[in-house]
Amino acid sequence: xxxxxMLILVLLVSALWVQAQDATQAPTASGPTTIQGxxxxxxxxxxxxxDNGTAHQLQSQANKLQKHxxxxxxxxxxxxIRSVGTTIQGQGSSVKEEPVFKVSDVQHVxxxxxxxGH
Numbered sequence: 001x002x003x004x005x006m007l008i009l010v011l012l013v014s015a016l017w018v019q020a021q022d023a024t025q026a027p028t029a030s031g032p033t034t035i036q037g038x039x040x041x042x043x044x045x046x047x048x049x050x051d052n053g054t055a056h057q058l059q060s061q062a063n064k065l066q067k068h069x070x071x072x073x074x075x076x077x078x079x080x081i082r083s084v085g086t087t088i089q090g091q092g093s094s095v096k097e098e099p100v101f102k103v104s105d106v107q108h109v110x111x112x113x114x115x116x117g118h
Contacts, residue, residue: 032104036074038113039065048075048101051114061103072110077103 037050046058046065058065059082080102087093
């Protein structure tokens with residue numbers, strides 16, 4: 001009886017462990033996304049504002065983005081999260097997470113912004 005109970009307990013724990021592993025795995029990586037809008041630079045960051053007013057903080061490819069500020073562009077990349085330290089001297093350390101759009105490619109669309117967000 002004790003062996004049977006122990007076997008059932010081991011199987012149950014194993015099944016729960018496998019289920020927990022499946023739940024914590026990252027979702028299947030999707031392909032890159034392209035967003036289009038007006039490229040600006042403010043507060044030390046590049047931003048793309050779509051026609052609908054949605055603003056995306058951009059990350060990476062600063063050397064490619066710089067020459068397109070004030071232009072309509074199509075940005076290809078993936079949504080990501082970046083951690084930002086918010087520690088104030090003399091207080092405990094803290095970090096906040098910000099959504100960003102990690103840039104992999106920049107395509108020039110127009111010399112002037114046509115999106116309403118500009």
